[in-house]
Amino acid sequence: MTMVHTLTPTADLKTDVDDVARLLTADGERIHDSDLDGWVADLDAAQLRALYRDMVLLRRIDSEGMALQRQGQLGLWAPSNGQEATQIGTARVLRTDDFAFPSYRETGVVYARGAKPEGFLRAWRGEAHSSYDPHELGTAVQQIIIGAQALHAVGYAMGIQRDGADQVVATWFGDGATSQGDVNEAMVFAASYQAPVVFVCTNNQYAISEPVGVQAKAPIAGRAPGFGIPSMRVDGNDILAVTAAMRWATEHARTGKGPAFIEAVTYRMGPHTTSDDPTRYRDKDELERWRERDPLTRVEAYLRSIGEFDDAFAAQVQQDADELGAAVRPTCLAMTSAPALSILDNVYAEPHTGLDEEKTWFAAYLDGFAEEAQR
Amino acid sequence: MTELTMAKALNEGLRRAMRDDDKVLVMGEDIGKLGGVFRITDGLQAEFGAQRIVDTPLAESGIMGTAVGLAYRGYRPVVEIQFDGFVYPAFDQIVSNVAKLHYRSQGAVKMPITIRIPWAGGVGAAEHHSESPEAYFVHTSGLRVVAVSNPQDAYVVLRQAIACDDPVVFFEPKRLYHGKGEVDLDVDLADAAPMGLARIARAGSDVTLLTYGAQVSTAMDAATVAEDEGIDIEVIDLRSLSPVDYKTVTASVRKTGRVVVTHEAAREAGLGAELIASVTERCFYHLETPPVRVTGWDIPYPPAKLEKNHVPDLDRILDGVDRVLDRPNSLTGVEL
Numbered sequence: 001m002t003m004v005h006t007l008t009p010t011a012d013l014k015t016d017v018d019d020v021a022r023l024l025t026a027d028g029e030r031i032h033d034s035d036l037d038g039w040v041a042d043l044d045a046a047q048l049r050a051l052y053r054d055m056v057l058l059r060r061i062d063s064e065g066m067a068l069q070r071q072g073q074l075g076l077w078a079p080s081n082g083q084e085a086t087q088i089g090t091a092r093v094l095r096t097d098d099f100a101f102p103s104y105r106e107t108g109v110v111y112a113r114g115a116k117p118e119g120f121l122r123a124w125r126g127e128a129h130s131s132y133d134p135h136e137l138g139t140a141v142q143q144i145i146i147g148a149q150a151l152h153a154v155g156y157a158m159g160i161q162r163d164g165a166d167q168v169v170a171t172w173f174g175d176g177a178t179s180q181g182d183v184n185e186a187m188v189f190a191a192s193y194q195a196p197v198v199f200v201c202t203n204n205q206y207a208i209s210e211p212v213g214v215q216a217k218a219p220i221a222g223r224a225p226g227f228g229i230p231s232m233r234v235d236g237n238d239i240l241a242v243t244a245a246m247r248w249a250t251e252h253a254r255t256g257k258g259p260a261f262i263e264a265v266t267y268r269m270g271p272h273t274t275s276d277d278p279t280r281y282r283d284k285d286e287l288e289r290w291r292e293r294d295p296l297t298r299v300e301a302y303l304r305s306i307g308e309f310d311d312a313f314a315a316q317v318q319q320d321a322d323e324l325g326a327a328v329r330p331t332c333l334a335m336t337s338a339p340a341l342s343i344l345d346n347v348y349a350e351p352h353t354g355l356d357e358e359k360t361w362f363a364a365y366l367d368g369f370a371e372e373a374q375r
Numbered sequence: 376m377t378e379l380t381m382a383k384a385l386n387e388g389l390r391r392a393m394r395d396d397d398k399v400l401v402m403g404e405d406i407g408k409l410g411g412v413f414r415i416t417d418g419l420q421a422e423f424g425a426q427r428i429v430d431t432p433l434a435e436s437g438i439m440g441t442a443v444g445l446a447y448r449g450y451r452p453v454v455e456i457q458f459d460g461f462v463y464p465a466f467d468q469i470v471s472n473v474a475k476l477h478y479r480s481q482g483a484v485k486m487p488i489t490i491r492i493p494w495a496g497g498v499g500a501a502e503h504h505s506e507s508p509e510a511y512f513v514h515t516s517g518l519r520v521v522a523v524s525n526p527q528d529a530y531v532v533l534r535q536a537i538a539c540d541d542p543v544v545f546f547e548p549k550r551l552y553h554g555k556g557e558v559d560l561d562v563d564l565a566d567a568a569p570m571g572l573a574r575i576a577r578a579g580s581d582v583t584l585l586t587y588g589a590q591v592s593t594a595m596d597a598a599t600v601a602e603d604e605g606i607d608i609e610v611i612d613l614r615s616l617s618p619v620d621y622k623t624v625t626a627s628v629r630k631t632g633r634v635v636v637t638h639e640a641a642r643e644a645g646l647g648a649e650l651i652a653s654v655t656e657r658c659f660y661h662l663e664t665p666p667v668r669v670t671g672w673d674i675p676y677p678p679a680k681l682e683k684n685h686v687p688d689l690d691r692i693l694d695g696v697d698r699v700l701d702r703p704n705s706l707t708g709v710e711l
């Protein structure tokens with residue numbers, strides 16, 4: 001098993017966030033890692049600028065989402081601020097015909113898979129349980145049951161094996177999710193069948209209010225080898241390192257070597273969702289320390305240092321972000337609710353007499369109001 | 376027509392379904408070389424290989440969750456849960472994902488998963504091997520639930536379940552696995568009674584006896600005995616527990632005016648409660664007497680040596696028939 005990053009079991013994961021593989025320091029200085037370097041040797045400045053742009057756009061989507069929720073236009077929002085490098089860096093490595101199984105937080109994955117604004121808003125607005133057609137985006141319905149999607153990913157990967165295809169599956173889950181039976185069962189199944197699946201654990205330090213130390217006493221990436229799955233622990237705020245790790249992991253899965261596991265060590269800058277208050281469980285200093293590791297400023301600094309980030313580029317990205325941001329709001333406000341009777345649709349794929357009867361009844365009941373209104 | 380046990384009929388059903396559609400695959404514990412603990416998958420791995428008859432790790436949520444992913448990919452997984460009492464670790468995946476994904480995706484994602492469960496008691500099994508969890512699934516929208524009672528239905532309904540684009544929880548009564556019956560293996564599925572229809576197992580005019588699964592045979596015995604006393608019982612084998620074929624049920628109740636429901640699952644919030652509530656809503660003015668439930672007690676399934684006291688037998692069913700006929704309750708005389 002190759003590519004196992006050296007792991008130091010630790011009693012305090014919070015102080016050990018630097019025990020990660022990285023290619024860019026917090027100041028944007030390019031450093032070297034023999035495991036990672038080769039995987040991004042071909043990545044040129046233009047590609048890195050494209051990744052930077054994606055991250056800026058994602059941050060803009062996120063701030064629009066937060067604002068729309070605060071204004072009562074969305075029922076809830078799960079911010080991805082701070083996690084852009086992890087989400088974009090992993091999702092952008094996938095091919096369009098690969099398949100993604102994200103959780104509620106991976107707006108960046110959904111965006112990278114090609115979703116238009118409606119595709120990340122509809123469910124949060126409460127108009128439907130999902131915002132896009134999974135088969136169109138190659139992306140499963142975002143998962144709310146913690147960890148369940150890891151198993152779906154493995155099952156999908158088993159299907160790929162049966163089809164003799166060279167696609168891979170990626171699934172994202174949090175540090176909290178690694179405590180769930182489903183994530184552990186997923187690793188058992190994936191290893192047992194050598195399924196082409198990449199597990200991306202986004203260790204953003206918290207499961208709502210619980211620090212990662214409640215879920216784990218040693219780095220989470222250390223678990224995968226116990227299942228027979230090689231793993232890497234990377235700096236989740238370093239887009240270069242994340243891209244390298246994901247390229248390694250997908251290549252591993254795509255070439256028939258079986259599953260791979262990445263722990264991306266990052267930080268959620270905002271609340272868990274718009275319904276919680278993070279000041280109750282974490283302090284300002286911690287937040288400030290992480291602000292210094294911001295994934296966007298880091299790439300910017302690096303690109304500047306090599307003369308690849310100028311004002312024209314910055315202005316273009318800003319304009320793209322403004323355009324996207326401007327599209328998010330009207331898309332949200334223009335959404336119309338489906339008719340009342342439609343709540344009884346799609347429970348089953350085929351006719352179901354019990355539900356058909358309820359539908360007939362409800363339709364007549366609704367018609368009654370229409371008639372009353374005419375009188 | 377061939378005489379087959381229900382076990383063999385199920386085995387044939389799986390075989391034909393797999394031959395008909397190469398997207399069908401079976402997953403479960405010990406279903407490969409061993410052929411399943413009840414031998415329902417006997418010989419199938421030899422014919423279809425380990426990619427289609429999949430021995431899984433010992434993890435029910437894992438089995439169910441990976442089946443979801445396979446369904447996303449266009450496969451039609453048939454999942455074998457080794458015993459009824461072991462479906463609970465998979466319950467989250469069934470209720471939260473299998474049942475809801477079609478709805479959650481506005482119809483974009485189909486979950487044609489068949490969940491086969493060797494089911495209920497009467498075979499002297501150890502603890503956790505004789506459970507009747509059907510009400511949990513019937514209560515879950517998005518699932519279809521069927522329970523078979525004879526080899527012919529086992530063969531046909533299993534194939535219909537696998538062909539169905541919805542998830543189907545398929546209950547196989549263990550105590551009937553080795554009961555034989557005539558099976559038409561060449562039946563045209565398009566001509567067979569649809570999966571949702573109830574079957575009038577015995578026509579009668581005095582009392583409607585509603586039941587399903589292994590209780591159908593006990594109910595038939597009760598009807599034979601009652602006939603000697605001049606009581607003509609109509610036995611309805613529901614076959615489908617979700618949806619219930621209320622057309623057949625209400626036609627019968629309107630004719631007889633009397634209803635007894637029997638099942639071996641516990642009474643409280645069991646299927647009997649639902650059936651009687653629905654029948655009462657639909658046929659209140661046709662009922663001559665209050666409907667009666669004859670069910671297992673509200674207890675965890677008892678030890679094997681005592682299970683005969685739990686599963687309603689012929690006498691308890693006849694006692695229920697007496698009550699619904701307003702005959703003095705010969706066994707207890709206790710007013711409920």
Ligand SMILES: Cc1ncc(C[n+]2csc(CCOP(=O)(O)OP(=O)(O)O)c2C)c(N)n1
Nearest residue numbers: 105144145146174175176177204206207208
């Ligand atoms: C099975 C289950 N239990 C509890 C919850 C409620 N819940 C939603 S998010 C969350 C924390 C998840 O933390 P983590 O896995 O670290 O992911 P993150 O939100 O940090 O991305 C909890 C407890 C849930 N959605 N599902």
